[in-house]
Amino acid sequence: MPIIAVFNLKGGVGKTTTALNLLAAIAQRGQRPLGIDLDPQAHLSHILGVEPRNADDTMFAFFMRQRPLDEIAAISPSGVMLCPAHLDLAKIDALLGKGVNIVTRLRLALRDAKMPSMPVVIDCGPLLNALSLNAVFACDLVLVPVSADYLSLQGAKEVERALNALEPVFRRRLPRRYLLTRYDLRRKMSTAIDATMRETFRPEEVAQTRIRENAKLAESPSIRLDIFRHAPSSRGAHDYEALAGELAAHGFVR
Ligand SMILES: Nc1ncnc2c1ncn2[C@@H]1O[C@H](COP(=O)(O)OP(=O)(O)O)[C@@H](O)[C@H]1O
């Protein structure tokens, strides 16, 4: 059961867009993935139309009272299974801290023998807090979207440092892929960031696939659709399908 955490320490880099459309691309490949929204802003939950008013019906209850994931999971109108987020998730750090038994909670739940085997995509917020640590500890792959701008690359470098600092805990290098998003060949900045990324990170950890700047990708959240439903022949659909294919070739998606 491959588990992918979509994470960057910068906001607005395409994490939620990537989580949404990777879930859809996995479904296109004939599987039923589970999405987990760990961002208190709950954008993924909003786009998928799963927005419980009561925090107890969201990941908040999973952390606060160990409510089982299968009780929290809801099916979106478009058929995606999602454990939704809630604004109250922002309080988790203050309420529970970052102890080992807290940051490994999601890992234990997802790797429980009773948990049905399915691909999982976790959408993180832009902070290194108990929530994103739960995602990092649970996952098989950290997928780091880097939108083609300088500060996004800075955020990705901070992720690299944070993951490397955790290496003694994992006793291995945590698999990761840096994914260039909002790529536009015509913009100098785009090609410069692309080159810098390939110098900064290990070449094998930079995804071959680039997600191009695409108006259809930008407009699809407003109509609460993934790119395959909104514009199946768009560049956005093509690029996210290619990403799923690349991850499958490396065993991170089946
Ligand atoms: N490839 C893309 N082309 C055009 N717009 C994009 C692309 N990827 C993301 N966006 C837009 O960029 C903004 C930030 O993306 P989002 O996925 O919400 O980032 P994050 O979750 O990292 O904060 C959103 O308005 C989104 O629609």
Ligand SMILES: [Mg+2]
């Ligand atoms: Mg987001």
